[in-house]
Amino acid sequence: MRFLSALLFLALLQSAALAQPQGVAIGYLEQAQDPRYHPSLLDDEFQNQPWGRPVVGAEVALEESRFPAMAIEAEFSLDRRSIENLNTAVDAIEAMYGSGVRFFLLDLPGDLMAAIAQETRNMDIALFNISAPDDFLRQEACQPHMFHVLASDAMRNDAIAQYLISRQWRNALVLVGPEEADQRLAESWRRSAERFGLNIVEERSFVVGNDPRQRELNNPLLVTGGTSYDVVYVADTYGEFARLTPYTTQLPRPVVGSGGLVAQDWHWAWSSHGAAQLNKRFEDAAMRHGTGYDWAAWMAVKAIVEAMIRNESTDFQEAMTYLRGNEMVLDSFKGFRLGFRSWNNQLRQPLLLSSGNWVVARTPIEGFLHEENYLDTLGFDSAESQCDWQ
Amino acid sequence: MKTLGCIMGCLLAIGSVGQAQAAGTGYIFVSNEVSNTVTVLDGETLETITEIRTAERPRWLEFSPDKQLLYVACGDDSSIDVISVADLEVVDSIYIGNNPEIFDLNSDGSQIMASNEDDAVLSIIDMETREFLSVIDVGYEPEGVLVAPDDSAVWVTSEVANMVHKVDLSTYELVANILVDNRPRRFALSPDASTLWVTSELGGTVTLIDTQTDEIVNVLEFDPEGFRPEDVTPVGLLFDEDRNRVYVTMGRANHVAVVDAQTLEVEDYILVGSRAWGLGLSNDGARLFITNGFSDDLSVIDTETLQVTQSVSVGRVPHSVVMDSGAP
Numbered sequence: 001m002r003f004l005s006a007l008l009f010l011a012l013l014q015s016a017a018l019a020q021p022q023g024v025a026i027g028y029l030e031q032a033q034d035p036r037y038h039p040s041l042l043d044d045e046f047q048n049q050p051w052g053r054p055v056v057g058a059e060v061a062l063e064e065s066r067f068p069a070m071a072i073e074a075e076f077s078l079d080r081r082s083i084e085n086l087n088t089a090v091d092a093i094e095a096m097y098g099s100g101v102r103f104f105l106l107d108l109p110g111d112l113m114a115a116i117a118q119e120t121r122n123m124d125i126a127l128f129n130i131s132a133p134d135d136f137l138r139q140e141a142c143q144p145h146m147f148h149v150l151a152s153d154a155m156r157n158d159a160i161a162q163y164l165i166s167r168q169w170r171n172a173l174v175l176v177g178p179e180e181a182d183q184r185l186a187e188s189w190r191r192s193a194e195r196f197g198l199n200i201v202e203e204r205s206f207v208v209g210n211d212p213r214q215r216e217l218n219n220p221l222l223v224t225g226g227t228s229y230d231v232v233y234v235a236d237t238y239g240e241f242a243r244l245t246p247y248t249t250q251l252p253r254p255v256v257g258s259g260g261l262v263a264q265d266w267h268w269a270w271s272s273h274g275a276a277q278l279n280k281r282f283e284d285a286a287m288r289h290g291t292g293y294d295w296a297a298w299m300a301v302k303a304i305v306e307a308m309i310r311n312e313s314t315d316f317q318e319a320m321t322y323l324r325g326n327e328m329v330l331d332s333f334k335g336f337r338l339g340f341r342s343w344n345n346q347l348r349q350p351l352l353l354s355s356g357n358w359v360v361a362r363t364p365i366e367g368f369l370h371e372e373n374y375l376d377t378l379g380f381d382s383a384e385s386q387c388d389w390q
Numbered sequence: 391m392k393t394l395g396c397i398m399g400c401l402l403a404i405g406s407v408g409q410a411q412a413a414g415t416g417y418i419f420v421s422n423e424v425s426n427t428v429t430v431l432d433g434e435t436l437e438t439i440t441e442i443r444t445a446e447r448p449r450w451l452e453f454s455p456d457k458q459l460l461y462v463a464c465g466d467d468s469s470i471d472v473i474s475v476a477d478l479e480v481v482d483s484i485y486i487g488n489n490p491e492i493f494d495l496n497s498d499g500s501q502i503m504a505s506n507e508d509d510a511v512l513s514i515i516d517m518e519t520r521e522f523l524s525v526i527d528v529g530y531e532p533e534g535v536l537v538a539p540d541d542s543a544v545w546v547t548s549e550v551a552n553m554v555h556k557v558d559l560s561t562y563e564l565v566a567n568i569l570v571d572n573r574p575r576r577f578a579l580s581p582d583a584s585t586l587w588v589t590s591e592l593g594g595t596v597t598l599i600d601t602q603t604d605e606i607v608n609v610l611e612f613d614p615e616g617f618r619p620e621d622v623t624p625v626g627l628l629f630d631e632d633r634n635r636v637y638v639t640m641g642r643a644n645h646v647a648v649v650d651a652q653t654l655e656v657e658d659y660i661l662v663g664s665r666a667w668g669l670g671l672s673n674d675g676a677r678l679f680i681t682n683g684f685s686d687d688l689s690v691i692d693t694e695t696l697q698v699t700q701s702v703s704v705g706r707v708p709h710s711v712v713m714d715s716g717a718p
Contacts, residue, residue, distance in 0.1 A: 067529035067551040071569055274549065274573075277531050280508060309552070309569065329572045331550075331592050337620050374618075 021075040024314050026062075026304060027096045027104035028055060028080040029089060034109070036131075046239030047262040047356065050293035054107055054130060055080060056286040057297035064281070065305040074314050076305060086115045093120055102126065102316040105300050107293075110134035114141040121145060126320060128304075130296040135188050138344045138380055142387035147323070147345045149303070150296040153185055155379035156263035157192035159351040159363035160256050162377070164231060165196045166365045169254070173229035174203045175245070177236045186235040189257065201229045208241050225250040233257040260355070263363070265292030266334075267354040272362075275333045299338075299347070303330055334362065336375055344387040348375040413458060413476040416673070416717025420681060420688055421448040421462055422705025428462060429704045430478055433672070433717030436690065436702050440478055445469045450492040451710040455499040460712070463490040465507060475714055484520065487513040492576070494537045494544065496559075503544050505532035512546045512557065524562035528555045534576035538601070539583050547574040547588060554588055554597075556604060566604040570597045578627040578636060580651070587636060589624040596624055596638055596649075610649065614659040617643040628669040630678075633693065637678060639666040646680055648696060658696050662689040670711035674718040681708035 030053065035041070037053055045051050055078070062076050069076050079096055083089040089112070093104060102125050106113055110132035117127055121143050129137060129148045138152050164172070172193060176186040186203065193200050209218045216222050220241075224232055232249050234257040236242040242259025254261060268279055268289035282290040282298070306328070307319040322328060323340060330338040334350045341348055353361045368377045376382075416433035426446050430439040445467035452461050453475075460473040461484070470490055472482035486493070486504045490513075493504035501523065503514045510530045514523045529551025537544045543565070546555045554574060556566035571593025578587045585607065586599040598608040612622050623641030629651065630637060638647040642665055648658040663682025666689070670679045678691040681704075688702045688711060 064530045064550050067548060067553060067567065068569070071553070071567055274531065277507065281530070329593060331572055335620065337592075 021069070021073050022314055023075050023077060024308070025077050025079040025096070025099070025101050026058070026301060027093065027101045028058060028078050028107070029083055029092060029104060030055065030080070030107040031109070031112070032082040032084065034107075036109075044239070044243070046243055046259070047264075047354070048237070048239050048242065048258045049291075050131065051291050052286060052288055052294070054293040054297035057282065057290065057294035057299075058105060058301045060282050060285050061298040061301035061305070063285075065301070068305060068309045072309060072312050072314065074308065076301075078301075086112060086119065089116050090119050093123070093125070097123065097125060103304050103319075104128065105130050105297060107131045107297065110137050113137060113146075117141070117143040117146040124316065126316075126323075128300040130300050131293050135184070135380075138346050139386040140388075142344050142389065144345070144389050147300075147340055147347070149300045149347050150292065151263075151265050151349060151351055152346060152379050153188040154191065155346075155349075155351060157189045157257075158195065158378045159263040159353060160233075160261065161189075161192040161196040161198055162363050162365045162368055163261070163353055163361055164198055164256070166367065169230040170197070171199050171201050171228070171230045172233045172256075173201050173224060173227065173231070173253075174233045174235065175206045175223060175241070176203055177234075177238070177241060178205065178207055179237055181237040182235045185237055185258070189233055189235060202227055206234075206236075206241050208238075220245050220248040221250055224253075229253060231256050232260075234259055261353055261360060262355075263351045263353055265349065265351065266290060266295030267292075267352045267359050269354065269357055270334070270352055270359050273333045273335050274331075278333050299330070299332060303328075303347075306330060338375075341376070341379075341382070343382045343385040344380060346379060348373065348379070350375065351378060413714060414716035415475060415714045417475075417478075418670070418679065418688075418711060418713045419451055419460055419473075420704045420711045421451050421709045423447055423449055423683070423707040423709045425705030425707075426464075427705050428460075428473065429708075431688075431702065431704075433713060436700065441705065442473060442478055442480065444471045444473075444480055445483065449709040450490075451712045452493065452495065453712060453714070455495070455497070457715055460714075461493065461495075461502070463493055463504060465489045465491055470502065470504065484515070484517075486515050487511065487522075487525065491533055492535045494535045496537050496541045497539060503535055503537060503546075505535050505546055507531060507533070510548070512544070512555070514544075514562070526555075526557055526562060526564065528564075529553050529567075534574070534588070536577040536579060536586070539579070545577055545586060545588075547576070549573045549575065549591075552590075554586070554599065568599060568604055568606065570599075570606070571595045571609070575625045576627060578629050581629060581631045587627055589627055589638065591623045591625055591641060594619055594622040594624065596627065598654075608654060610654060610656075612638070612640060612643075612647050612656065612659075614640055614643045614645040614647070617645075625667045626669045628671060628678075630671060630675060630693065632675050637669055639669055639680060641665060641667060644682075646678070646691070660691055660696055660698065662691070662698060663687050663701060668708065668710045670713055672713055672718060673715055676718065679711045679713070681711050683707045683709065 081092045127146045207217045234242040236258040246255040246260045307322040311318045352359045364377045418431040420429040427441040445464035447466035448462045450463040470484040474481045487506040489507040490504040491507045512526045529548025531549035534547040554568040558565045571590035573592035596610040622643045626639040634651045636649040645659040662680045664684035668681035680689040
């Protein structure tokens with residue numbers, strides 16, 4: 001019955017329209033050997049990591065867009081390509097450009113993404129960062145054609161900082177891992193802490209391991225001993241140390257940052273604003289819980305489709321005008337109205353603070369004021385932006 | 391109280407041999423999404439008569455044309471429970487596909503049509519045989535369902551496709567897909583059936599659609615004091631024919647907007663409880679009932695003074711409210 005009805009509808013559409021639906025392919029780049037998607041890491045389900053390739057989010061968004069697409073006689077699809085490095089990435093983009101693709105979702109590490117954005121900056125395309133939270137991408141490495149759907153580390157850290165200060169948990173002990181990315185994350189946290197009036201009691205290093213000679217660095221009890229604090233912030237981009245820190249600290253204190261209370265673009269336990277339905281659609285498609293990375297891929301496709309639907313046109317420039325404008329109403333399923341910040345192309349959005357299997361709070365926390373938009377209390381605001389558009 | 395209902399039912403049955411009559415209890419019924427109950431209130435005193443246990447996640451409520459039966463869509467058990475108004479208990483269950491959210495009946499009650507939330511379809515079944523007459527693909531998260539009074543068409547919203555779909559009931563085909571503001575929810579039809587009103591929860595607006603041409607003729611905006619634009623999330627709406635008004639619940643903006651159906655101006659905003667969605671009018675139109683999903687209560691508004699006269703505790707996350715004939 002359903003098939004018949006769909007067929008009849010399509011027949012009506014065919015007879016009514018003079019042209020075939022226009023195909024709009026959205027490019028999707030991912031890295032074959034991306035360490036974040038190593039099977040053993042996915043098994044661990046670290047709070048701050050993706051739990052699978054986010055492309056499923058994009059596919060769910062495409063499925064949701066089938067009906068609206070018919071309204072403008074278009075048909076959206078994903079052109080998904082696996083690349084190894086800068087050269088193969090640019091080759092892929094140029095090849096797709098040749099076949100009409102203008103929008104590209106990038107599921108890539110920050111350094112590679114910055115290089116690709118630099119290399120393609122004169123092309124009339126739009127890149128959507130769906131998986132790199134690095135602050136430098138929004139600041140000195142910004143490009144006019146690169147849009148960030150995923151929240152930055154600055155936004156995530158501001159979200160945590162807002163919650164801590166609203167609870168008067170002012171004193172933070174900061175633990176920093178050995179990776180360069182951990183150092184950058186700690187630097188990002190320092191900015192947020194200062195911004196919201198928190199006090200960093202001390203910064204200490206940690207490593208992951210069992211070597212007793214390094215116990216001062218790898219034993220959480222010792223790493224967090226001998227000083228007082230209200231919370232422990234862990235800067236651990238990998239996530240393994242952050243996972244074992246809750247309940248193993250010297251003092252009974254909440255753990256925040258890369259583990260414990262974590263700021264995310266999405267969480268599977270979020271159920272407001274229709275989230276339960278979105279989660280169900282995603283879980284049916286992915287056979288796992290979704291994370292913020294999946295949401296970002298989903299949101300990027302939704303934004304592109306929305307722009308074209310509202311313009312009633314598949315024209316690239318018109319869609320970009322809409323995406324950059326103030327009229328845009330995007331449903332993030334998190335409440336608030338989203339838009340891209342004009343000073344750095346970051347999608348402004350609420351962030352969810354989750355404790356593992358629950359969302360403790362949605363940020364921005366009520367009470368943090370802003371002249372223009374409450375969402376701009378999270379992340380780099382216009383006055384502090386180091387994005388120059390070169 | 392149940393016995394009283396039975397007695398009343400029996401008396402009515404004796405009084406009119408072989409003819410179906412409404413129970414005329416004057417009771418107010420409120421569905422409670424999380425409690426899995428329908429609260430029954432006395433129409434005059436607003437005291438709780440009983441709580442009827444239903445299948446999981448009861449939401450939309452609607453009477454059969456003769457008002458003997460009250461249908462309630464129970465989304466998590468995929469059932470439309472049938473409550474006997476006289477006996478105040480569930481007497482039957484209709485299967486109409488997965489997760490029915492909102493439904494409507496045709497004018498003689500011989501067909502029932504429901505939005506199936508997770509499957510993105512509109513299902514239509516024959517009430518007597520319980521056979522599926524049609525299952526129509528629509529956009530994701532269909533919600534509001536409204537059958538035209540002449541049974542020629544049924545409208546359904548798709549929250550994710552941002553569309554109002556129109557299905558021709560003689561062919562069961564989609565004949566119109568009207569793009570509206572983000573996240574369209576529910577409908578109300580003008581008394582002369584010329585204009586379809588639909589709320590857009592995320593867009594924060596109400597769109598008016600000409601039912602003949604399927605064209606958008608107007609878009610209304612709302613601005614209750616003290617709330618940010620993103621908090622204005624219109625969901626439910628109800629025509630008050632006598633006063634030529636439309637009441638629109640403002641969702642998380644905790645107000646009800648009173649719209650003049652002629653001028654389309656907002657006459658007033660009435661402060662109610664938390665997350666106001668559902669509405670129902672008393673039989674004489676003197677009282678407007680509002681379900682407040684996040685304060686677990688019902689606001690009672692005097693439609694003359696537009697003041698809330700009382701708030702009544704009901705179950706957890708009240709959704710819909712309807713009133714049986716009888717009491718004013």
